[in-house]
Amino acid sequence: MQLNYLNDLNEKQLEAVKLQNESALILAGAGSGKTKVLTSRISWLIHNQIISPNGLMAVTFTNKAANEMLNRVSSQLGMNPRGMWIGTFHGLCNRFLRTHFKDANLPQSFQILDSSDQLSAIKRLSKTLQIDSDKYTPKEIQYHINGAKESGKRAKDVKTYDPHSQKINEVYLEYEKQCQREGVADFGELLLRSYELLINNASIREHYQNRFKHILVDEFQDTSELQYRWLKLLAGESNIIFAVGDDDQSIYAFRGANVGNMQSLQKDFKIQNVIKLEQNYRSKNNILNAANSIIKNNEKRLGKDLWTSSGDGDPIRVFRALSDTEEAKYILDEIKMHHRTGVAFKDMAILYRSNAQSRILEHNMVSNNIPYRVYGGLRFFERAEVKHALAYLRLVANKSDDNAFLRVVNFPTRGVGNRSIEGLQDISKMTSSSLWDSAIREYKPPTSEKGVSFFVDLIKKIEDEIQGVTLAEAIDVVINFSGLKNHYLNDKDGQDRVSNLEELVSAAITFSENFDENDRNLELIEFLNYTTLESGELQAKANQDALQLMTIHSAKGLEFDVVFISGLEEGLCPHEQSLMEAEGLEEERRLMYVAVTRAKEKLYLTYSQSRLMYGQTQYNLSSRFLDEIPENLIKKINISEKSNAFLNEPAKVRKNEPSKSFPYKIGSTVLHKKFGYGVVLSYEGSSNDLRIQVAFQSSGTKWLALEFAKLETL
DNA sequence: AGGCTCGTCATTTTT
DNA sequence: TGACGAGCCT
Numbered sequence: 069m070q071l072n073y074l075n076d077l078n079e080k081q082l083e084a085v086k087l088q089n090e091s092a093l094i095l096a097g098a099g100s101g102k103t104k105v106l107t108s109r110i111s112w113l114i115h116n117q118i119i120s121p122n123g124l125m126a127v128t129f130t131n132k133a134a135n136e137m138l139n140r141v142s143s144q145l146g147m148n149p150r151g152m153w154i155g156t157f158h159g160l161c162n163r164f165l166r167t168h169f170k171d172a173n174l175p176q177s178f179q180i181l182d183s184s185d186q187l188s189a190i191k192r193l194s195k196t197l198q199i200d201s202d203k204y205t206p207k208e209i210q211y212h213i214n215g216a217k218e219s220g221k222r223a224k225d226v227k228t229y230d231p232h233s234q235k236i237n238e239v240y241l242e243y244e245k246q247c248q249r250e251g252v253a254d255f256g257e258l259l260l261r262s263y264e265l266l267i268n269n270a271s272i273r274e275h276y277q278n279r280f281k282h283i284l285v286d287e288f289q290d291t292s293e294l295q296y297r298w299l300k301l302l303a304g305e306s307n308i309i310f311a312v313g314d315d316d317q318s319i320y321a322f323r324g325a326n327v328g329n330m331q332s333l334q335k336d337f338k339i340q341n342v343i344k345l346e347q348n349y350r351s352k353n354n355i356l357n358a359a360n361s362i363i364k365n366n367e368k369r370l371g372k373d374l375w376t377s378s379g380d381g382d383p384i385r386v387f388r389a390l391s392d393t394e395e396a397k398y399i400l401d402e403i404k405m406h407h408r409t410g411v412a413f414k415d416m417a418i419l420y421r422s423n424a425q426s427r428i429l430e431h432n433m434v435s436n437n438i439p440y441r442v443y444g445g446l447r448f449f450e451r452a453e454v455k456h457a458l459a460y461l462r463l464v465a466n467k468s469d470d471n472a473f474l475r476v477v478n479f480p481t482r483g484v485g486n487r488s489i490e491g492l493q494d495i496s497k498m499t500s501s502s503l504w505d506s507a508i509r510e511y512k513p514p515t516s517e518k519g520v521s522f523f524v525d526l527i528k529k530i531e532d533e534i535q536g537v538t539l540a541e542a543i544d545v546v547i548n549f550s551g552l553k554n555h556y557l558n559d560k561d562g563q564d565r566v567s568n569l570e571e572l573v574s575a576a577i578t579f580s581e582n583f584d585e586n587d588r589n590l591e592l593i594e595f596l597n598y599t600t601l602e603s604g605e606l607q608a609k610a611n612q613d614a615l616q617l618m619t620i621h622s623a624k625g626l627e628f629d630v631v632f633i634s635g636l637e638e639g640l641c642p643h644e645q646s647l648m649e650a651e652g653l654e655e656e657r658r659l660m661y662v663a664v665t666r667a668k669e670k671l672y673l674t675y676s677q678s679r680l681m682y683g684q685t686q687y688n689l690s691s692r693f694l695d696e697i698p699e700n701l702i703k704k705i706n707i708s709e710k711s712n713a714f715l716n717e718p719a720k721v722r723k724n725e726p727s728k729s730f731p732y733k734i735g736s737t738v739l740h741k742k743f744g745y746g747v748v749l750s751y752e753g754s755s756n757d758l759r760i761q762v763a764f765q766s767s768g769t770k771w772l773a774l775e776f777a778k779l780e781t782l
Numbered sequence: 783a784g785g786c787t788c789g790t791c792a793t794t795t796t797t
Numbered sequence: 798t799g800a801c802g803a804g805c806c807t
Contacts, residue, residue, distance in 0.1 A: 130796065158797045182797075255797045290796095323795060422793050427799090444795085481783065601797065621794050643793055659794080682792065683798035 073108050073144045077101075084343045085109045091309040091337035093288070093330060097374045098359070098665035099350030099627065102312045103133070106286055107140040109310060110154075114145060119281050125153040125302070127160060128286040131602045133625070134159065137286070150584075153280070157295055158255055159601055161262040165253070168272060172265050175251040177466050177593050180600040184450070185471055186210060186254045190239070192474070193246055196497065197239065204236055212236045213243060217256030218324040220263065220294045250502065251468045263298045277304035288313030288333070292324040300336060309337055315370050316363050319621060319659050321651070330370065348374045348665075350627050352381025355671050358697045359664040365696055366654045374665070382670050383703040386694060389676040392635075396432040398705075399632050399674060403438065403615060406630055406670075413439055415629040417616040419663050421641040424681075425634065426617050433615065443618035447603040453556060453565040454572055458599055460546045464531050465593055467504040470496075474503070480555035483518035492520065526550065539591055540576040547572075575599075620663040631667035633660075636675040637688035648747070648763060660693045673697075731774075732781060738762060739780040743770065 077085060081101055084094050085108045096102035110126060113119050128134045134155045142149045153160060162180065169176045181189060190206045190213075193199075212233070216226050223241035228234040247253060253261065266273045283303055285291065288311035291299070303309050311333055318327040333339065348356055356374045363369070389395035403416055418429055426442055433440040448454060456479055462472040478484035495506040504527075507520050514522035530549050534542035547553045547569045556562030556569070579595050616628065620641075635641060642656035649655075664671065675690050732738055732748045739745055746764035758774045772779075 156797065162797095180797090183795095258797080320795075322793085424792075424798095483783095485783090603797080619794065640793095645793055655794095680798075 073111055077104070077108060078347055080343060080345050080347070081105050081108075084345070085112050087310070087343075089308065091303075091333075091339055092311070093333055093339050093342045094310070094312040094345060095342055095370055095372055096312050096314055096345040097348060097372055098314065098317060098662070099348040100345035100374070101349060102314075102345065103136060103140070103286070105345065106284055106310075106312050107137055107144065110137075110141050110284065111144040113282055121147070121149065121152050123279060124282040124284065125160070125280040126284040126286070127155065127157055127299075129156060129290055131156055131159070131604075133286055156601070157298075158258050161258040161298075162597060162601060164262050165258065165265075168265060168269075171269055171272060172261055173248075174253065174261070175466065175468075177589075178251045178253055179462050179466055179469055179472075180258065180597055181247075181252050181254040181471065182450070182600045182603065183210075183255070185252075185600075186213075188474075189246065189252070189471055190243060192470070193239065193243055196493065197242060199235075199239060204232075204239065209236055209239050209243075213240050214254075214256050215324070216240060217254075217260045218292050218294055220260065220297060222260075249468065249500070250470050251466050252471065259294055259298065263294060263301065266298070266301050273301065273304075276302055277307065281307055283307060283309045285309065285311045285313075289315050289318040289327050289330060290320050290325040291329050293326050293329075296326070296329045296332065303337070309333065316366070316372070316658055317624065317662050319624065319655060319662055321655055322649075327368075342370070344372045346372050346374055348376045349378075350668050351376060351665060352379060352669060354380050354382065354384055354701045355664060355667050358384055358671070358701050359661050361698055361701075362657060362664065362693055362696045363661045366657050368651070368654060384671045384673060384697065384701050385705050386702050387672065387674045387705040388690065389674060390678065392428050392676045392679045393432075395634060395674050395676045396428050399429070399634065399672070400432050400436055400438065402632070402672065403630075404436075411629055413613045413615040416631070417618065417623065417626070417628040417666065418632045418634055419618060419620050419623050419666065420634050421620060421643055421659070423619060425640075428680075429617060429634070433617075438615055439612060440615040440617055441612070443616070443622045448568070448571070448575075449599040449603045451565075451568055453552065453568050454599075457543065457547050457550070457552055457569055457572055458596060460527070460530060460550050461542070461592060462596055463504070463527055464534070465589075465596060468502040470503045473507075476550070477503075477520065477523050480551045482522060482551075484520055484523065488520055536588070538576075539580050539588075539595055540573050542592065543573050543576050620659050623666050624662050627666055627668055629668050630670045630672075631663070632672040632674060633663045634674045635679070636673050636691040636694055637679070638691055639686070639688050640679075641691050641693070644761075657693065660691075732760065732779065736781065740764065740772075741778055746770075
């Protein structure tokens, strides 16, 4: 029987979907229908009874992608996919650890720390350990811990070669103990501990290896070293991995993604034939050709070319502005024009490399009454008031959760000052017990609605009140009994926060509707997990017809009729910081590739001669990526030839050869009398007050007046 | 406890 | 420039 979901697949896609007993790597270009291939394959495997729904696992990175997969599979097969192992790496690991909490040496009700919880846990620990937080910043420690976990290492496995990292690793060791004591796990821990459990427990490992005959992975180029090792372990000797990815869209190396996994996969799973999906169903040919020409400048790639049968479309418009304001104005005018001709705001997007660029754009949208939406702010479950409310519940669920304790013991304020808290911490340290236990130990019946003992009574009261009530009612109890609601009602600009608390009650109602077990306690715990694993965009605003503003990173996976890529300047895109990193430029180029391939119909590339950054006007050269697009695909707009002397110079600098005005090559090493060795990053200003930016090995990055700086080339 | 000033810093981000 | 956090003052 031919299934209707297979009907509109092209030959290559169909080949991928119907692969039999072999692992596969599907190189799926932007807009080539990779999600479709992945979900169709799941449906095909199940429908042809090659496996049962329980016999496969499908992993993605984001909840959004996971949900989309679940939805498509459920509509293709007309079944409820809830029990299936389709989810994010973290979500599946969480499920795995809950199932085997005893073997994983975790309390059943263990709570998950998000990044900000993790950071406050580290700050707290540093204080207890009397670590100098200026010398060893909490951020640096967090980076070390996450990096180590990402590569599968416990503190005891990390090799340190200098006193500084030695010290930091000692904090990591203590951090592990603290988390264990408090019954919490950070994001990296979910993965690492799942991996370790599989390694160390043969019967569990064999059980899962026997179960998941097919493992499907989305966005494979984004997998980290540990994630790959975890997948390999689950695959065992004989299971089949179906990995879909695009090395050209690997833009997350900075957070641990390892494109090398694509080569490793081919080797480890003896993949003979990599299937390339190169037909693009999204963009016009001019756009694809531009993307192809840009990305072919990268040396490290598996190689593929996108094509389409949908025609050339408009030329790509390149606009050079005199200032960032002018750039914003041009974009705005074009948007208005397209809107008049019938393009909805929500089908147009402005992309930029860094968030700071959004301000000036937003400013223009506001003054012109264009509805817009900026992606990437605080998410719902990350808001302070929501976290406060949840912290009460977390403490009820797990009394060892010191993070939660500290968050709410004095919020809303109830006269618990630093002295009382430090007192409790001392007791906890001496007796190695939780803050809650210390509070119990010190308990004296409160005489007023103040103090730690009153707080203890409050938590116990909340605990009593929520027995047997629904989750939503429980949250209602918390926000009322805790005094949170009152606190915000009395706050002159707390109205939004009150409605967020109410929104949290609705979120709980929705959660309960989809929760099909009867265990109230379990429901609470799973809800708390859900709030950290799925920090969630509020859906309501998504339906508004609003112009989309976002970074290139957050645009990955999305598409728009009209796309503006703004700020295409050297130093901004490619970002100057990235040029210091190994293979940084190639990743920046992939970023450009991702940005370009977001556009369906029309693509605008804009840059500005001057830009206000950090309160100073910077003069930037146009991005080298613009030069990588063939002239015949481009229509230049309003680029006047009469530019000042400085701007006639750039070609030479861009080619990166020393010239009269720019005597030092960008990227070359120089020696300064006082600052020592450094690398030339860029130039700024014009002939007589030209300044040079140098990153010095020991004294940081500095701007120097070229006229006075005594630099030696090496 | 809350408001204030001053100093610092400034890609990209999901879970 | 402007956001944020530490620390100080009231």
